Amino acid sequence: MHELSGTPSAITRPFMGVISTKTSAWPKGKPLVFLAGSPDNLRRLPFRPWGRKNLAACIVPAASKFIPPPQIPCILDVPQDHCAGLRDGDVVLIAPDGRIVVVFKAGSPYNSILATNRCNSLCVMCPQPPGRDPDDLYENNLQLISLLDPKTTEHLGITGGEPTLLGEDLITLVQTFKRKLPNTLLTLLTNGRRLKDLEFARALVRAGSPNLLIETPLFADNDTEHDAVMGAKGSFYETLQGLHNLALLGQPVGLRTILHAMTIKRLTQYAAFVYQNLPFVFQVAFMGMETRGFASKNLAQLWVDPHDYQDQMAHAVRYLARRLVPVSIYNHQLCLLPRELWPFARKSITDWKQSYPPACDTCSQREACGGVFGTGERHSAFLHPLC
Numbered sequence: 001m002h003e004l005s006g007t008p009s010a011i012t013r014p015f016m017g018v019i020s021t022k023t024s025a026w027p028k029g030k031p032l033v034f035l036a037g038s039p040d041n042l043r044r045l046p047f048r049p050w051g052r053k054n055l056a057a058c059i060v061p062a063a064s065k066f067i068p069p070p071q072i073p074c075i076l077d078v079p080q081d082h083c084a085g086l087r088d089g090d091v092v093l094i095a096p097d098g099r100i101v102v103v104f105k106a107g108s109p110y111n112s113i114l115a116t117n118r119c120n121s122l123c124v125m126c127p128q129p130p131g132r133d134p135d136d137l138y139e140n141n142l143q144l145i146s147l148l149d150p151k152t153t154e155h156l157g158i159t160g161g162e163p164t165l166l167g168e169d170l171i172t173l174v175q176t177f178k179r180k181l182p183n184t185l186l187t188l189l190t191n192g193r194r195l196k197d198l199e200f201a202r203a204l205v206r207a208g209s210p211n212l213l214i215e216t217p218l219f220a221d222n223d224t225e226h227d228a229v230m231g232a233k234g235s236f237y238e239t240l241q242g243l244h245n246l247a248l249l250g251q252p253v254g255l256r257t258i259l260h261a262m263t264i265k266r267l268t269q270y271a272a273f274v275y276q277n278l279p280f281v282f283q284v285a286f287m288g289m290e291t292r293g294f295a296s297k298n299l300a301q302l303w304v305d306p307h308d309y310q311d312q313m314a315h316a317v318r319y320l321a322r323r324l325v326p327v328s329i330y331n332h333q334l335c336l337l338p339r340e341l342w343p344f345a346r347k348s349i350t351d352w353k354q355s356y357p358p359a360c361d362t363c364s365q366r367e368a369c370g371g372v373f374g375t376g377e378r379h380s381a382f383l384h385p386l387c
């Protein structure tokens with residue numbers, strides 16, 4: 001999540017609000033966080049036709065002449081360039097220490113809710129290792145959903161950790177989502193292990209249908225390798241049971257696999273296994289690794305330069321595509337992919353993690369390419385500008 005900070009004033013507890021740069025078009029009934037500086041010469045807020053009661057806080061960029069109303073919570077002296085990324089409709093969490101965490105970026109296709117940091121697995125390449133949850137995480141997520149605009153929010157994800165560890169709370173979260181945002185697509189990322197419980201899977205599908213997509217990692221065509229990658233014995237068969245339960249319930253489900261030294265060797269067998277045993281999936285995604293967290297810690301064991309596995313990936317993609325299984329390639333740079341794979345490549349790296357190294361400066365495909373993980377420790381040695 002994108003985070004900025006400044007000097008706090010009159011903030012006694014964390015709270016959420018919707019960014020507005022305008023002095024009109026107030027979002028009804030929602031706590032508003034006024035971002036000063038637009039228009040630049042505004043010194044004070046006109047409280048008509050607004051109503052002061054809707055104003056939750058002000059963000060005041062450094063060197064701004066704006067004078068906030070007395071006793072309104074403020075974050076002062078926020079660096080101007082940090083504020084440049086904020087726009088109307090963004091949802092921010094404001095903390096008493098002066099941090100402003102952007103929990104929703106209006107107009108971005110990459111927004112997601114972190115359901116929990118906890119997990120029932122320990123994947124060797126997890127970029128965000130499991131941890132404890134803040135006390136108010138669940139309530140904040142419910143509030144976030146209530147602050148979104150149902151007319152403009154096209155898509156939202158739910159990620160973790162492992163979201164199904166919330167149990168009934170996940171069902172409530174998904175129900176709330178459907179009630180408040182009936183036209184928004186929801187993608188749930190889950191390892192699917194708890195969905196081996198048919199009744200839990202049924203409750204989840206009922207709560208989210210018809211706007212719910214589920215995406216699940218499957219790392220190998222066999223239990224030994226999948227369980228080793230997931231760090232959880234028995235997870236291969238639990239996930240398969242979960243996938244088949246979802247198919248039984250008519251729930252659209254996609255597969256994801258992350259490419260590294262432990263998964264790349266049997267990629268063709270993986271494709272064949274999926275085609276033969278999971279023909280109901282709506283997509284198979286081959287994903288590049290984000291080299292942080294456990295992936296960084298285990299890099300010596302996991303690293304293969306993406307340039308060096310293009311033959312295996314092309315073979316697996318061809319195998320599935322020729323059998324009409326939809327395939328996507330995530331997190332891979334166009335300059336590393338053979339041209340025949342370009343139609344499968346997606347700009348999948350979350351916007352605030354996207355980075356373009358110096359090699360990209362003169363590249364003709366920069367607009368079409370998703371770049372590299374700015375959060376990653378290591379990138380391919382073969383990045384090169386395309387002409």
Ligand code: SF4
Nearest residue numbers: 333335360363369384
């Ligand atoms: S040089 Fe950069 S922008 Fe061009 S294809 Fe490679 S990673 Fe993408």
